[in-house]
Amino acid sequence: MSSEVVVMIQTLFYVLSPLVTLMAVSVAYISLVRQMRPHILVYYRPNKDLQTFIDLVVENVGGGMAKNVVFSQPLPIKCFGIGKADDDGDEVLGDGLPAIAAGQVFVFDGGQYGGLSSRVGEKLEVEVRYSYTNPFGFVRRRKELSVLSVSHLGKMPTRTSAGQAIVDALGGVNVTTLHKVDGNLASIASSLDIIAKNNVESGN
Known part of the structure; x- marks a missing residue:
């Protein structure tokens, strides 16, 4: 092997080695950030115990705590009525939440299909804004979009546990x-x- 080829291989090694190290560090950092970042879900689900009843769930499925959680609009709850709405129902979390820890779940009485369908319509878009601390201790702000809907629950079977x-x-x-x-x-x-x-x- 000629000296020119050896020099070329060494040069490529010196150039590529830092790049490979940087890529590995970047991947590790991105993975760590995702693990420590909150992820807030807002959705309706059938109540597992009571027939025809629907729960409103606010859940942090991420790995970090979300602080100063604010919703773009209050969330409809207690909207009862199977075929049609009995009344206008109620609202919750208009003032947001001070914090939602990783894995924490809030469950509210959403109501029934007819009542919620009349209140929510085809869909209700809710923007969730909050702050969190990244792995380096810096405070970051984030926003996510949840789409509330009960149209998929209309024909789901409901059973008493x-x-x-x-x-x-x-x-x-x-x-x-x-x-x-x-x-x-x-x-x-x-x-x-x-x-x-x-x-x-x-x-x-």
Whole structure:
């Protein structure tokens, strides 16, 4: 191998080595920033316990804390009505939130499909603005866009959870087998009390 080729290879090594190192550092930094950056989601979902009910969820799925969280407009909640709206409902988070930690979730009673559909329409765009601290300790500001909609929930199946069904049964909301069994047990207990009382009186 000639000396010219050796010099060329060395020159390329000296030039490319810092570039490769810089690229590796940049990739590591970008990955670290993404891991420590908040990411706020706002959406409606079916309530897992109560039929026809819909939750409003505000969730930080990112890896960092979002501070001074501000929403571009209040979020509709408690908009009840299945076929059509019963009333105008209510609103929440008009003043924002002081902070949302990584993984923190806020759940509100959104309402029902008819009520929310009348209030939200086809979609409701909400801009979320907040500040956060990057890995170097500098405060950064960020904004994200969430699109609220319930149109996809109109034909979704809704079921009462097993836990809620038991609560309803024992509480008397629905007349079920459990409710009847509870009544029968109460009747048997009352009869046993009467028999025991008669035996005591006979012994006297």
